[in-house]
Amino acid sequence: MAAPTIGLLVNPAAGRDVRRLTGGATVSDTYGKRRAAECVLAGVDLAEDPVDILVAPDGGEIGQRTVAEADRSDVRLLDTPVDDTSADTRRAAEAFRERVDAVVVFGGDGTTRDLAVEIGDVPVLAVSTGTNNVVPTPVDGTVAGAAAAFLATDAVDPGAVTYRHTxxxxxxxxxxxxxxxxxxxxxxxxxxxxxxxxxxxxxxxxxxxxxxxxxxxxxxxxxxxxxxxxxxxxxxxxxxxxxxxxxxxxxxxxxxxxxxxxxxxxxxxxxxxxxxxxxxxxxxxxxxxxxxxxxxxxxxxxxSDGPRLVDFDAVFEAAPLAADARAVERR
Incomplete structure (x- = not known):
């Protein structure tokens, strides 16, 4: 039986359009995105059961470097072509659809939309790194990794912590x-x-x-x-x-x-x-x-057939207490 697996996708182009110059949007650079991706790898360890991580390659090589520098055997690179366009996200989503239990995506509304085209019923943890973000949530990568791991290992009920976005x-x-x-x-x-x-x-x-x-x-x-x-x-x-x-x-x-x-x-x-x-x-x-x-x-x-998005707060409200805490409570 395959181990619980989460997908990780980072859009290197998110948050780089002209609205950065004309408005007050914050900047999300390559270094910040790579650090956020590394935090996801740390966050999965909050779940008691082990989780594999499948990382999508990208035109900025954020995913590739994340895998190369990860000092752990449970992190692998997804084998999909890269042409540095939005098609990269759609191809990764199509591959993730049959292979992962949840997916963390760093980007804006456009990235989440491209993922939604192919991701099917897989729960999506959309993290904001874009410009004009309505849908993705501004959360720490460690938090996103932990939430994804709780979902992938069935520590929480996906039906209770996700919703279908119109x-x-x-x-x-x-x-x-x-x-x-x-x-x-x-x-x-x-x-x-x-x-x-x-x-x-x-x-x-x-x-x-x-x-x-x-x-x-x-x-x-x-x-x-x-x-x-x-x-x-x-x-x-x-x-x-x-x-x-x-x-x-x-x-x-x-x-x-x-x-x-x-x-x-x-x-x-x-x-x-x-x-x-x-x-x-x-x-x-x-x-x-x-x-x-x-x-x-x-x-x-x-x-009404949009992506199945994850409510981060609901995940942590439903997450189980640590095993040692439950043992102490029983005594």
């Missing part, structure tokens, strides 16, 4: 579609360009799979109007207009709070679609421009 999908009437983990935006631009969306006035609207007052970007705009939890299954449609009579304050990018004009908004039931007719626009997902469209109708809707 996603949001944009479908263009020419047959193209794309999914965002937290947000899909319709941007009043002609070209993808630098990818990051910097000015909220560029948004014509969009849809979100979650809404909270303290979130960043479109989900924060929606959060000024309503509350939708990430496992709710519903979403929110927004039509934005800089000249609208109603404006709401929101954190538009890290370090920036602005007033955003909201012309209309509505809740979306699971799979309910809201349409936008555009002459020329770009569809963004999780804050990055992805699809150029012309003279098209774009429908956005929440979809």
């Amino acid at each position: 996603m949001v999908e944009a479908r263009v009437d020419d047959g193209r579609s794309i999914r965002g983990l937290a947000t899909v935006g319709v941007v009043d631009q002609s070209f993808v360009g630098t990818r990051a969306v910097l000015d909220p006035d560029d948004f014509l609207g969009g849809g979100v799979s979650r809404a909270g007052r303290g979130e960043v970007g479109l989900s924060g705009v929606a959060g000024a109007l309503t509350r939708v939890d990430p496992d709710d299954g519903r979403g929110v449609a927004l039509e934005l207009d800089a000249g609208a009579e109603r404006t709401v304050g929101a954190i538009t990018v890290p370090g920036v709070v602005e007033r955003v004009g909201v012309a209309e908004w509505s809740h979306l039931a699971p799979d309910e679609e809201h349409g936008f007719e555009v002459g020329e626009a770009v569809v963004s997902v999780d804050g990055e421009r992805e699809l150029e469209v012309q003279n098209a109708e774009i429908g956005v809707r929440p979809v």
Whole structure:
């Protein structure tokens, strides 16, 4: 029988876009990511049963160096090709799907979204090292490793500490579609360009799979109007207009709070679609421009088959006491 195994993936490119210069987002450099990965290896020892660690290679060689410098036999490198694009994450996730019991991923919303495409039902411990993070959690790598080990060894019940994160999908009437983990935006631009969306006035609207007052970007705009939890299954449609009579304050990018004009908004039931007719626009997902469209109708809707994310606090609340503590209590 295979030993309990966790996957570890670090995106070396996460947290490096232009919003680092225009806003107040923190910097996550290669050294910091490598140290965080090393902390995961230490954290797994909190579980009483041994755990194997399968590490994905990456274009920055963070995973490769983590394995090479690990002074332990239970750490191995995943054998997948690397071309230093988002395809690396998807390939690793596909390999992890059949081989690991939980996966720790260091990145932002985009990295977690790429992982979600292929990871299936494997519990995901998403740790924030990106720019405009709505979904990943800012936790120490040691904590993430310990939580993953508790899950992999069945020390806690995965069903009690995970939840299915709703996603949001944009479908263009020419047959193209794309999914965002937290947000899909319709941007009043002609070209993808630098990818990051910097000015909220560029948004014509969009849809979100979650809404909270303290979130960043479109989900924060929606959060000024309503509350939708990430496992709710519903979403929110927004039509934005800089000249609208109603404006709401929101954190538009890290370090920036602005007033955003909201012309209309509505809740979306699971799979309910809201349409936008555009002459020329770009569809963004999780804050990055992805699809150029012309003279098209774009429908956005929440979809309920997103990744199975781990609630870190719930893991440690459910984690068993150490064996010696239980023995003392019995006496």
